[in-house]
Amino acid sequence: MRVIDLRSDTVTKPSKEMREFMMSAEVGDDVFGEDPTVNKLQEKVAELLGKEAALFVPSGTMGNQLCIKAHTQPWDELICDKDAHIYNYESGSIAGLSHVQVIPVNGKNGVFTAEQVEEVIRPEAYYLPKTKLVCIENTHNRGGGSIFPIDEIKRIKNIVDKYGLKFHLDGARLWNASVATGISMSEYAKYFDSVSVCLSKGLGAPVGSVIAGTKEFIKLAHRYRKAWGGGMRQAGILAAAGLFAIENNFNRLAEDHRRAKYFANEISKISRIKLDPDKVQTNIILFEVDGLTAQEVCQIVKDPSKTGSSLLLSVGKKYLVRAVTHIDVNDNDIEEAVKILKTYFN
Numbered sequence: 431m432r433v434i435d436l437r438s439d440t441v442t443k444p445s446k447e448m449r450e451f452m453m454s455a456e457v458g459d460d461v462f463g464e465d466p467t468v469n470k471l472q473e474k475v476a477e478l479l480g481k482e483a484a485l486f487v488p489s490g491t492m493g494n495q496l497c498i499k500a501h502t503q504p505w506d507e508l509i510c511d512k513d514a515h516i517y518n519y520e521s522g523s524i525a526g527l528s529h530v531q532v533i534p535v536n537g538k539n540g541v542f543t544a545e546q547v548e549e550v551i552r553p554e555a556y557y558l559p560k561t562k563l564v565c566i567e568n569t570h571n572r573g574g575g576s577i578f579p580i581d582e583i584k585r586i587k588n589i590v591d592k593y594g595l596k597f598h599l600d601g602a603r604l605w606n607a608s609v610a611t612g613i614s615m616s617e618y619a620k621y622f623d624s625v626s627v628c629l630s631k632g633l634g635a636p637v638g639s640v641i642a643g644t645k646e647f648i649k650l651a652h653r654y655r656k657a658w659g660g661g662m663r664q665a666g667i668l669a670a671a672g673l674f675a676i677e678n679n680f681n682r683l684a685e686d687h688r689r690a691k692y693f694a695n696e697i698s699k700i701s702r703i704k705l706d707p708d709k710v711q712t713n714i715i716l717f718e719v720d721g722l723t724a725q726e727v728c729q730i731v732k733d734p735s736k737t738g739s740s741l742l743l744s745v746g747k748k749y750l751v752r753a754v755t756h757i758d759v760n761d762n763d764i765e766e767a768v769k770i771l772k773t774y775f776n
């Protein structure tokens with residue numbers, strides 16, 4: 431049976447070439463800082479992001495949460511979009527691990543303005559929480575792969591500086607933003623005190639994220655990584671996948687964006703489907719099916735009995751279905767996915 435898996439760009443499997451590259455990686459004990467491949471990856475990502483230092487971590491969640499922990503103290507407060515991954519999908523870790531509370535801002539597709547940030551920053555008073563950190567996500571997952579405009583990032587950075595706050599970027603898919611806009615990773619990163627990027631999303635590596643910032647910041651994050659059980663030993667095998675992915679799978683993200691756009695255009699013609707294809711900026715497509723919850727849509731298209739193929743989609747919000755293009759789907763798979771949606775919803 432044919433399965434077309436558009437649930438996420440996390441579902442990709444390492445290619446034969448990537449696996450071979452991993453097999454030949456030189457390794458050492460990274461808890462002693464002695465894994466040459468991990469060190470190489472950290473240097474490479476630090477350079478790419480124009481930061482002093484970087485740290486390899488097991489997941490995007492750990493990367494974001496380490497940054498939040500290293501920028502804050504218990505009882506502090508951070509500002510992020512109401513749909514931010516750090517706030518919705520990281521198991522309550524802002525509260526659980528950092529003892530920090532969130533001021534969720536009502537952005538549009540995950541994008542908010544400098545004015546919205548300034549409005550919620552607390553004045554100094556003993557009975558108020560201290561606002562310490564602003565976090566943005568680029569591209570924005572629940573915003574449908576939306577790109578945070580660089581001009582708004584600059585405006586928010588002015589506010590961050592004016593109030594002496596810190597600025598964190600969840601750049602799990604910063605690669606996609608960079609390829610889509612032509613703005614370099616370092617140009618995006620330079621406005622932030624810390625950046626987290628994922629190797630296991632569009633880049634197709636099996637595991638891992640990297641966080642970057644000043645040497646002092648990374649030293650502190652390194653301490654917390656160990657404390658949280660994230661110290662890895664011969665992790666060069668995994669870091670090698672990341673190095674391979676950056677080298678070979680970064681620029682090809684444009685293909686995923688092209689397919690997402692095509693898919694969005696085609697399914698927007700289906701009578702019961704509601705979406706604006708102009709909103710699709712990268713590799714994530716959010717759409718509604720008239721009268722059905724996202725969960726119901728996922729169940730219907732998964733069943734191969736009518737079409738001979740199983741289409742896997744995920745839930746974006748209660749009524750928003752999410753489809754994500756990635757390295758393991760080709761033009762033909764996208765055609766088949768369109769056909770399946772036509773069968774059920776036209």
Ligand code: TLP
Pocket residue numbers: 437438439440488489490491492494515516519567569570571600602603628630639
């Ligand atoms: N996103 C995943 C999961 O929510 C399942 C997905 O399928 O999109 N930041 C952003 C913007 C993300 O989209 C994700 C993962 C993370 C951080 C966390 O990364 P991991 O899953 O490696 O902890």
